[in-house]
Amino acid sequence: MDTILVTGAAGQIGSELIPALRTKHGVSRVIASDIRMPASTTASDDPFEHLDCTKLDHVQDVVRRHGVRTIYHLAAMLSAIAEDRPQAAWTLNMGGLYHVLEVARQHRCSVFFPSSIGAFGPTTPRDRTPQDTPQRPTTMYGVTKVSGELLCDYYAQRFGVDVRGVRFPGLISYVAPPGGGTTDYAVEIFYQAIRYRHYTCFLSGDTALDMMYMPDALRAIVELMDADPARLKHRNAFNLGAMNFTPETLAAEIRKHIPEFVIEYEVDPIRQAIADSWPRSVDDSAARAEWGWKPAYDVAAMTKDMLEKLGTKLKPALAKG
Numbered sequence: 001m002d003t004i005l006v007t008g009a010a011g012q013i014g015s016e017l018i019p020a021l022r023t024k025h026g027v028s029r030v031i032a033s034d035i036r037m038p039a040s041t042t043a044s045d046d047p048f049e050h051l052d053c054t055k056l057d058h059v060q061d062v063v064r065r066h067g068v069r070t071i072y073h074l075a076a077m078l079s080a081i082a083e084d085r086p087q088a089a090w091t092l093n094m095g096g097l098y099h100v101l102e103v104a105r106q107h108r109c110s111v112f113f114p115s116s117i118g119a120f121g122p123t124t125p126r127d128r129t130p131q132d133t134p135q136r137p138t139t140m141y142g143v144t145k146v147s148g149e150l151l152c153d154y155y156a157q158r159f160g161v162d163v164r165g166v167r168f169p170g171l172i173s174y175v176a177p178p179g180g181g182t183t184d185y186a187v188e189i190f191y192q193a194i195r196y197r198h199y200t201c202f203l204s205g206d207t208a209l210d211m212m213y214m215p216d217a218l219r220a221i222v223e224l225m226d227a228d229p230a231r232l233k234h235r236n237a238f239n240l241g242a243m244n245f246t247p248e249t250l251a252a253e254i255r256k257h258i259p260e261f262v263i264e265y266e267v268d269p270i271r272q273a274i275a276d277s278w279p280r281s282v283d284d285s286a287a288r289a290e291w292g293w294k295p296a297y298d299v300a301a302m303t304k305d306m307l308e309k310l311g312t313k314l315k316p317a318l319a320k321g
């Protein structure tokens with residue numbers, strides 16, 4: 001029986017991709033794996049492997065034992081933490097991907113690899129950033145994402161590995177907290193708005209970035225992996241857009257539901273510099289043309305849903321006081 005392996009499954013994306021894949025393919029066919037234990041939202045006998053992607057033999061062992069045929073490789077260090085620990089970021093982001101691609105080559109697995117708008121840099125056109133354009137990122141996260149995109153292309157062209165991927169913008173979700181990226185403010189703001197009616201933002205109020213709501217991100221992953229390969233000219237590193245806003249416009253959207261909500265700013269120079277080196281918006285026409293990408297959530301629909309779902313999730317804690 002062909003099985004699916006998800007690395008980094010306890011993170012922001014994996015916490016929601018695992019249930020989505022299990023609904024589609026069946027629980028026993030989807031092996032969650034991470035270097036840490038996932039939050040106990042899944043049954044204890046659901047398949048889980050303690051897997052460190054920086055160890056080639058760990059990846060090989062899990063793929064061989066479970067007869068894995070598709071790997072969703074989510075284990076990585078995100079932008080803000082990677083800037084703090086660049087050497088460790090290289091080891092995890094590049095080492096982990098290299099091991100996954102090598103094992104995929106040996107076992108004829110397909111691979112999904114998420115790149116990021118962090119793969120662009122200050123010399124990239126910042127508005128409606130084209131699919132194919134200069135990429136000279138100035139962060140270690142960006143360096144590993146561009147290198148990862150190239151390595152994926154190499155394994156596809158040289159060894160015929162079916163590796164596909166997207167460049168995600170900042171992802172907004174309520175199930176698992178974000179893992180230390182530059183766009184984390186767009187999640188934190190909802191927790192603080194519900195709890196305290198107040199948020200102190202680490203990016204300046206006019207910092208425009210592309211963002212996406214998690215249900216769209218999950219759909220993008222599934223649709224790209226299901227896409228007819230004959231239609232894919234790029235295969236990997238597709239630009240993806242969904243919504244675009246600044247902290248100021250997101251705060252205004254939240255105030256439509258919580259009128260007393262106040263946003264203040266204490267700009268963190270490190271994360272601001274990272275955001276300022278990224279595109280303000282991307283052109284995702286290649287994804288739209290090659291596999292029919294179309295986002296469902298704009299900022300208004302996302303904000304309404306986030307406040308409802310997070311409000312329900314936080315209710316017991318708020319009731320306790």
Ligand SMILES: NC(=O)c1ccc[n+]([C@@H]2O[C@H](COP(=O)([O-])OP(=O)(O)OC[C@H]3O[C@@H](n4cnc5c(N)ncnc54)[C@H](O)[C@@H]3O)[C@@H](O)[C@H]2O)c1
Pocket residue numbers: 007008009010011012013014033034035036051052053054073074075076077078092114115116117167168169170171172177178179180181183
């Ligand atoms: N969340 C976003 O906004 C966003 C945007 C663009 C791209 N991405 C990319 O999507 C992928 C997943 O992102 P995420 O937000 O879920 O990240 P996350 O930080 O929430 O989760 C990453 C997971 O990797 C695990 N991990 C760390 N070291 C590991 C190791 N050595 N072996 C195995 N697992 C290890 C962590 O325990 C964590 O659960 C990453 O490649 C990230 O760069 C995310």
